[in-house]
Amino acid sequence: MRNMLIAAAATGVMLLGGGAARADCGIASGTVSILSNDFDALRVLADEAKACASPTVKVTANQTAAHKNLQVPALTADPAEYTVAFVANNSISPLLGAGLIRPLDDLIVKYGQQLQPNQLIKVGGKTMAIAFDANSQHLFYRKDIFDKAGLAAPRSYEDVLAAAKAIKDKGLLQYPLAAADKPGWDLGAEFVNMYLGYGGSFFEPGSAKLAINNDKGLSTLAMMKDLTHYMAPDFLSYDADEIKAVYMSGKVAMMDGWGSYAGAVIDPKGPDPEVAKGTVLAAAPTVGGGTTPAASLWWDGFTIAKHISDADAETSFRVMMHAMRPEVAATHPDTAPWLIKGFKPGAAAIGVIATATDGAKPYPMLPYMGLLHTALSNEIGAYLQGNKDAIKTLADIEAAYDASAKQGGYLKD
């Protein structure tokens, strides 16, 4: 009887120990709540973070595409509604501008041994965010169709146009091209990519004054329009998710798609194995004889709210370090091009890595870039429909941006 009692007690201890080991992130207690956008890579990290939950450590995550509207009000509250906010190049600006996130340097010294220098997002010498993956739009094309048409791999947008014409003329596909040209967010992003490819800069140095009204802006618009001649006539109603679906259904031969879609597109178990097999992931093409790929590079990372207790900040940081450990990247190689230490890129990351090594520029991390992005999206649609010329379009973009930059307090009359 006594032996049995001891055995039972031992089992109990073992069970407890086992339970602790399963959720063992080495954290005694605390509260972690995550606000993030909603796509595969972020879901993986949030799930890993939730694995740290225990009776004394509470971990929750709100993953929603509406995060951009929630983040500022939620982190302005004191105490903040979330302890961790996942951000990217553009979404970190409003948090920085309102002083809602805290420098992470002390926590990195204590708990961030696994981090590599290029993961640290530094602003004015302080580390304000930690990046975990990279992303960009790049070229997806169907090698099988290119072979049928006797075409070589496209390196520039001029090649893309020539290839599209050849594929159309040979009767292989009626509309060989797809790009996310829906006004809202996507259309603005296409302009940003192409304009960076022409080597343009968006603002006058050191100010919020717009500087796109130039030859590079005109060339950008002209190229965007030339490309639409090879797209389905309702190209203005497709966003990035929808062109991915169109591409995966085999209706087009080339698309300017997001690196984060590559895993699904080349998955041989996908809807059309022929598309998956024929797809080549290539760097974003150059344009106008330049050498910079017409794409913008993005990073995703996490920040920690300022208006929370230091203890919760510490817990949050440690939970995120646990979620970002090298094994996580190794188990999900095709989910994203991780920036995590020791990551060996999978087949799906080739396009993004090629775009980055070819020297693509990052999407500007500027507080008023979002206002320009909105102005671009709103004004370019009418141009692509043929309702106004390029010069007028650039003037309209500038006028629309000026009006909202004054509203936002970035420009004075």
Place this chain on the structure above:
Amino acid sequence: MRHRTFLAFILPSALAMLLFIALPIVSVAVQSLYVEPPKVLVTVQSCTPFACTDDVQVDERATAELRKKHPLGGFNGLGTYTDRAHLAFGEIAGILGQNTGFADTLGRIYNLPFYRALAFTLAYTFIVTPLAIMLGFSIALAVNAVPRAIKGPVIFVSLLPMIITPLIGSLMVYWMINSEGIIGATLQWLFDDPNLYLKASPTLTWIVIFLYGVWTNGPFSFIVFYAGLQTMPLDTLESAMIDGASRWERIRFVVIPHMSPLVTFVALVQLMDNFRVFEPIVGFNSQASATSLSYFIFSDLNGQFSQLFGSAAATSMLTIAGVVILLIPVLIRTWREFNRKAA
């Protein structure tokens, strides 16, 4: 005494209306006179995984100081109302001062975002409202004539468009008119034109959204008119029949006059409803071809990470002004009828 009872009776609702309708409108009106406080910008070095660059960032301390001093933001007076994103007085003056004719003037005014949104909003309101009323009225007449046994199911089916959430309804239609969808593909086949894309041209997009609007608004008119038909005095109808009036003449001279107060009511509600058209713009992804005032407010508040509250507030006030202007004729009519009955 009668007045006091009346006052006591409506006091709770009047209070609630003051609290939840009037005060928020006042707050929005005040907000529309302000812009975000000026941001203090500094150039700092920022490093990302890709490169280190000198970037402009907001100096949060200095900006927070400014915000503390001016919590509402910078006073802009009516500046927001007259800027390019709203009534665009400066741009309009420029266009009126220098143009190459009427079409040019109109085209250039239409190019201004507020007027583009206003044009679609007005067109939607004035095309969809009467058509939806007519559709609702004819459904009501038809349902009134079907045998009792199948009336229930017929009413249920007629109400379906109203039961479906507008955003879902427009998404459904959107996918049906896609070139791969059942309607889009059928039309391509019928007209033997593989380049017929309903979503490609602004005109076709407008027509599709109008049709959708009629479809989704019809049931409301129907249910009101159907209720009205139940109050139809049968003896008047019967005497009209004895006088040899045809079915059409009975509708024209007996039913329609009986229903006219209801038409005023339905028109009032539908005008207000249609003037704030929003869901189809989102559902049909039609931002390039058609936007509305409500969509305009939405995009100010749902921008790329920065909300322009002043701009959204100004558009809201202009929308309220628009609704008031639209309703004036209907309200005058109601007032006259009221006076005539009272006299």
